[in-house]
Amino acid sequence: MNSQGIDNATSILQADNLGKRFNGVTAVDSVSFTVKTGECFGLLGPNGAGKTSTIRMIYGFSPPSSGTIKLFGLDIASQWRLIRARIGICQQDNTLDPDLTVLQNLLIFAGYFRIPRHLANERAEELLLFFALEKKREAKVGELSGGLARRLSLARALINDPELIILDEPTTGLDPQSRHLLWERLHTLRTRGKTFILTTHYMEEAAQLCDRLVIMDQGRILVEGTPASLIEEHVGRSIIEIASPEQEGLRRFLRSHQVDYDELSDRFIIYNNNDAAIEQMIRDGFCSRQCTFRSATLEDVFLRLTGRELRE
Amino acid sequence: MTFGFFTNLSWRFLTVWRRNLVVYRKIWKVNFLVPLLEPAFYILAFGLGFQGLIEGLSYAGQSMAYTQFMAPALIAISIMYNSFFETTYASFVRMYYQKTFDGMMATPLSLEEIIVAEIVWSATKATGAALIMTVVLGLLGFVIFPQGLLILPLAFLGGMAFGAVGMFFTGFTPSIDMFNLPIFLFITPMFLFSGTFFPTSGLPAWAQHAACIFPLYHLVELSRFCCLGLVETNPLISLAYLFSFALVFLVFGLMAMRRRLIK
Numbered sequence: 373m374n375s376q377g378i379d380n381a382t383s384i385l386q387a388d389n390l391g392k393r394f395n396g397v398t399a400v401d402s403v404s405f406t407v408k409t410g411e412c413f414g415l416l417g418p419n420g421a422g423k424t425s426t427i428r429m430i431y432g433f434s435p436p437s438s439g440t441i442k443l444f445g446l447d448i449a450s451q452w453r454l455i456r457a458r459i460g461i462c463q464q465d466n467t468l469d470p471d472l473t474v475l476q477n478l479l480i481f482a483g484y485f486r487i488p489r490h491l492a493n494e495r496a497e498e499l500l501l502f503f504a505l506e507k508k509r510e511a512k513v514g515e516l517s518g519g520l521a522r523r524l525s526l527a528r529a530l531i532n533d534p535e536l537i538i539l540d541e542p543t544t545g546l547d548p549q550s551r552h553l554l555w556e557r558l559h560t561l562r563t564r565g566k567t568f569i570l571t572t573h574y575m576e577e578a579a580q581l582c583d584r585l586v587i588m589d590q591g592r593i594l595v596e597g598t599p600a601s602l603i604e605e606h607v608g609r610s611i612i613e614i615a616s617p618e619q620e621g622l623r624r625f626l627r628s629h630q631v632d633y634d635e636l637s638d639r640f641i642i643y644n645n646n647d648a649a650i651e652q653m654i655r656d657g658f659c660s661r662q663c664t665f666r667s668a669t670l671e672d673v674f675l676r677l678t679g680r681e682l683r684e
Numbered sequence: 685m686t687f688g689f690f691t692n693l694s695w696r697f698l699t700v701w702r703r704n705l706v707v708y709r710k711i712w713k714v715n716f717l718v719p720l721l722e723p724a725f726y727i728l729a730f731g732l733g734f735q736g737l738i739e740g741l742s743y744a745g746q747s748m749a750y751t752q753f754m755a756p757a758l759i760a761i762s763i764m765y766n767s768f769f770e771t772t773y774a775s776f777v778r779m780y781y782q783k784t785f786d787g788m789m790a791t792p793l794s795l796e797e798i799i800v801a802e803i804v805w806s807a808t809k810a811t812g813a814a815l816i817m818t819v820v821l822g823l824l825g826f827v828i829f830p831q832g833l834l835i836l837p838l839a840f841l842g843g844m845a846f847g848a849v850g851m852f853f854t855g856f857t858p859s860i861d862m863f864n865l866p867i868f869l870f871i872t873p874m875f876l877f878s879g880t881f882f883p884t885s886g887l888p889a890w891a892q893h894a895a896c897i898f899p900l901y902h903l904v905e906l907s908r909f910c911c912l913g914l915v916e917t918n919p920l921i922s923l924a925y926l927f928s929f930a931l932v933f934l935v936f937g938l939m940a941m942r943r944r945l946i947k
Contacts, residue, residue, distance in 0.1 A: 394947065434946060435946065453792045453794070457792045460790075461790035463786060463787070465786065467786045469703070469782070469787065470782055480703050480706060481791065484700070485791055528787075
């Protein structure tokens with residue numbers, strides 16, 4: 373720790389020119405990023421963007437085709453065992469052990485880390501309480517609802533008291549209540565100084581949880597920044613959506629005033645960036661039908677950068 | 685990466701073995717019944733039903749009752765089934781449907797440790813079954829003691845051999861139904877032609893040689909050596925064969941699983 377003290381203080385993970393190819397298909401194409409200690413770092417992108425491939429390389433599940441990853445200043449290729457002892461991973465698939473009860477899932481998992489029994493018991497009890505699972509301790513995993521199972525997955529990922537927690541789509545398929553409970557717990561963990569890497573499809577989630585994020589597509593990183601700076605830079609602060617407008621006139625108007633816009637089959641999306649004068653002109657001239665004035669969101673950035681066509 | 689599996693192995697594999705034990709303890713009462721009752725059924729069926737038809741059976745130069753000849757083979761067959769089915773069907777379910785291995789790979793466990801633990805666990809199950817069967821057959825007078833207790837280390841070795849070859853098949857079977865193939869082409873012929881239900885000395889020479897390739901043949905021979913004190917082969921050669929078979933397929937099994945799971 374000593375020699376790399378300065379480095380560790382700033383970055384917990386460093387990925388350099390990371391690449392992954394499967395049978396001639398490039399899943400990850402030379403991406404580089406760093407994750408700083410104590411932050412929540414988001415990996416966003418449509419399906420097939422290379423998020424999960426990247427995550428799997430980070431924790432040494434799959435070896436990179438090219439490039440290097442260092443966590444805590446250690447190389448994942450040679451020191452994966454030391455690294456995995458210090459990270460917690462909540463995988464995208466449910467990998468809970470269905471042959472075991474809720475409590476056993478935590479205790480047996482603790483065994484894989486060789487955590488002493490008394491400490492494992494202590495942590496398991498804490499985690500059951502923290503994720504409101506204490507009433508389910510003897511339940512079989514197969515009997516758990518999606519939300520409960522995800523809470524248990526997260527509890528299990530914390531059994532080794534990790535410094536870095538990797539969450540691969542932690543809230544996909546959850547009901548709003550479960551999702552909010554999970555967010556709340558993540559916030560609490562953040563205040564305890566944990567570092568997070570998060571992949572998600574929910575832009576609202578990313579905007580709320582992530583300090584910094586990258587948007588990936590087709591194996592490459594398109595942009596990197598804080599949610600606010602990305603919104604500001606790529607779509608401006610405000611958006612006007614106009615459903616089935618009188619197209620020619622609006623197009624001419626936007627071009628002449630040099631306002632950014634996207635044209636969809638049924639509506640225009642106008643990146644107005646809080647320009648009050650433009651807004652008034654549009655309101656007067658083009659809002660005979662349905663018009664929506666709203667703040668720009670990360671979702672606008674995401675769709676603008678990765679396109680709107682379906683991926684699968 | 686080629687021989688990474690030796691550097692990736694540590695005693696940590698016992699934590700995965702323990703996981704299987706914890707799961708097994710919930711269902712042992714039912715599983716216990718199979719090795720307890722199976723030999724009794726076979727001895728009853730073959731002893732009462734078959735014995736009158738078969739006379740003048742001789743093994744290793746000694747004439748004996750048919751049940752006496754068959755009993756040690758029952759233990760060997762049980763060792764084979766217990767370990768082979770564990771690392772094929774049971775391991776496949778854990779790997780493919782339950783994603784248990786994926787979960788383990790998020791911890792400081794290596795794939796090699798997980799796979800070795802599965803094979804050692806299958807050998808453990810085989811040993812447990814062999815123990816129960818030896819006791820039952822011993823009570824029925826088919827095992828000499830204390831030599832019969834040598835069955836236990838033998839069962840573990842045999843379990844490692846069949847567990848490893850089972851894991852090798854698991855390494856590349858596309859779906860769980862496809863295990864029918866190695867069972868039909870590999871396990872069933874062995875079950876029938878390894879000197880289990882009739883001495884191989886009654887077979888034509890080529891078939892006798894062919895039987896020597898079967899690991900079950902050597903396991904049956906050694907099992908007879910433990911139970912009866914009689915053997916037709918050289919027990920050291922049989923032991924060496926089983927040991928080599930176990931080692932070779934342990935390596936093949938690890939390679940196949942690495943190819944399958946590390947992507």
